[in-house]
Amino acid sequence: MSQQEFLTSVQNFIDNAISHIDLTEGLAERIAQCNSTYSVRFGVKLRGRIYSFQGWRSVHSEHIEPVKGGIRYDPDANHDEVEALAALMSLKCALVNVPFGGSKGALKINPADWSEDELEKITRRFTQELARRDLIHPGRNVPAPDMGTGEREMAWMADEFRRSGRSDAINQAACVTGKPVARGGIEGRVEATGRGLQYALKSYLAHPDTAPVAGQKDIAGLSVVVQGFGNVGYHAAKFLQEDGARIVGIVEHDVAIFDDAGFDVDAVAAFRAETGSVGNFPGAETVPSAQGLTYKAADILIPAAKENAITADNCEDVNYELIVEAANGPVTAEAEECLTRRGIIILPDLYVNAGGVVVSYFEWVKNITHLPFGLMDKRQNIMSGSAVVSALEEIAGRPLPDTQRSKIARDTREIDVVRSGLEEIMVRAFDEIMERKKTLGNATLRTAAYVVTIARIAEYYRAIGL
Ligand code: GLU
Numbered sequence: 001m002s003q004q005e006f007l008t009s010v011q012n013f014i015d016n017a018i019s020h021i022d023l024t025e026g027l028a029e030r031i032a033q034c035n036s037t038y039s040v041r042f043g044v045k046l047r048g049r050i051y052s053f054q055g056w057r058s059v060h061s062e063h064i065e066p067v068k069g070g071i072r073y074d075p076d077a078n079h080d081e082v083e084a085l086a087a088l089m090s091l092k093c094a095l096v097n098v099p100f101g102g103s104k105g106a107l108k109i110n111p112a113d114w115s116e117d118e119l120e121k122i123t124r125r126f127t128q129e130l131a132r133r134d135l136i137h138p139g140r141n142v143p144a145p146d147m148g149t150g151e152r153e154m155a156w157m158a159d160e161f162r163r164s165g166r167s168d169a170i171n172q173a174a175c176v177t178g179k180p181v182a183r184g185g186i187e188g189r190v191e192a193t194g195r196g197l198q199y200a201l202k203s204y205l206a207h208p209d210t211a212p213v214a215g216q217k218d219i220a221g222l223s224v225v226v227q228g229f230g231n232v233g234y235h236a237a238k239f240l241q242e243d244g245a246r247i248v249g250i251v252e253h254d255v256a257i258f259d260d261a262g263f264d265v266d267a268v269a270a271f272r273a274e275t276g277s278v279g280n281f282p283g284a285e286t287v288p289s290a291q292g293l294t295y296k297a298a299d300i301l302i303p304a305a306k307e308n309a310i311t312a313d314n315c316e317d318v319n320y321e322l323i324v325e326a327a328n329g330p331v332t333a334e335a336e337e338c339l340t341r342r343g344i345i346i347l348p349d350l351y352v353n354a355g356g357v358v359v360s361y362f363e364w365v366k367n368i369t370h371l372p373f374g375l376m377d378k379r380q381n382i383m384s385g386s387a388v389v390s391a392l393e394e395i396a397g398r399p400l401p402d403t404q405r406s407k408i409a410r411d412t413r414e415i416d417v418v419r420s421g422l423e424e425i426m427v428r429a430f431d432e433i434m435e436r437k438k439t440l441g442n443a444t445l446r447t448a449a450y451v452v453t454i455a456r457i458a459e460y461y462r463a464i465g466l
Helices: 003-018 029-030 079-093 116-132 151-162 168-174 192-206 231-242 263-277 288-296 333-341 355-369 377-396 402-409 414-438 447-465
Strands: 036-046 049-061 065-073 101-107 141-145 223-227 246-251 256-257 286-287 300-303 323-324 345-347
Touching: 003 029, 003 079, 003 447, 029 447, 036 079, 036 231, 049 065, 049 079, 049 377, 065 079, 065 151, 079 192, 079 355, 079 447, 101 116, 101 141, 116 151, 141 151, 141 231, 141 355, 151 168, 151 333, 168 192, 168 355, 192 231, 192 256, 192 345, 192 355, 192 414, 223 231, 223 377, 223 402, 231 246, 231 263, 231 300, 256 288, 288 300, 288 323, 333 402, 345 414, 355 377, 355 414, 414 447
Parallel strands: 065 101, 065 141, 223 246, 223 300, 300 323, 323 345
Antiparallel strands: 036 049, 049 101, 246 256, 256 286
């Protein structure tokens, strides 16, 4: 499936949801289309010659500013993909109710082809191009990490933006999120998308109206295959393993590995760091990557790589009960019909992977308020927590066990506040999806999620008289 079809898939999902909502004429089109996509080619002098690079930043919807979304570094990046991903950003922000419009960017580059110094030069040059058009700006457009980028690139971008002097000095740090903690980032941003997925799956299982997975409503013991072992796949697998799931398969771009007993996720990550691949991990069965998704049945599949992982070509051969979409657009509209017919449930991307942008929102708020989370009431919480612990111990006539003591004592660290805020948002969004689903007959979770978010975006437009 081409990128053009990915864009069409997202638009089909939007159109399908719009058909369930009563919208003013023309508003549907307004919501579905990308407002603008800036395309740039620039040259950077490297290795004694000039190399050309191509990049994009697409703004889907400016119903709220700033607009928000990651920048990916990927040799296969292209205009249509960036537009589809920008649309998904608008939808996911509105779904979880964070006050951003949607945007997305990409640079057509394979980071592995360049040294760190070279990547820094290229990133800084791209940042200058974006800054000139306010496509990076604390109040207008706030990039973040995505595939192929991380804290390092965000630190370069923030620094280059600061040098450009294009916003008030006091707000400059808020021009990108996903920065290192020492450069204005926030605890828990790196793990955020994986953590959000964990909360999403827990919300699904905890809800009284959802179907059980493998006959149970609890993560412990479920078997899971993860496709993509980057930041999102790794953290999702790690957290589900901590909850007692068995990670029985890891499908990477080069090979796939399987072990029915379940992997120790950190051991696989350490092995990959040492050898460059998960292939031949001791005790595992190694098979070609192309067979990975269909090789074995499991309770859950987590596609955490790229769009179009499950298409009309392989949808009849995948055997899972639940697909939890960590990547953006991993199941095409056509494949979704086939999976739904086969009774496979899909927890959709715009909900599942929203954890990244939620914690980006916390980081952005921290940057513009200049106040770390948890600071102001930290002492007070510790004091009142200790008072409760002492009172309970006096009544009980014995010390409380440490686990209970630490729950009550409430030493609120930034990471605790971030996780608790994220969990609250994920639980609430799932409840809203399920509420809406009740009104839609036998609609899929994706349709229900799209209807929630599009109705919300339409509200914003209506409020300004459109
Ligand atoms: N790249 C992530 C996403 O697609 C995060 C975006 C952000 O934090 O702004 O959701």
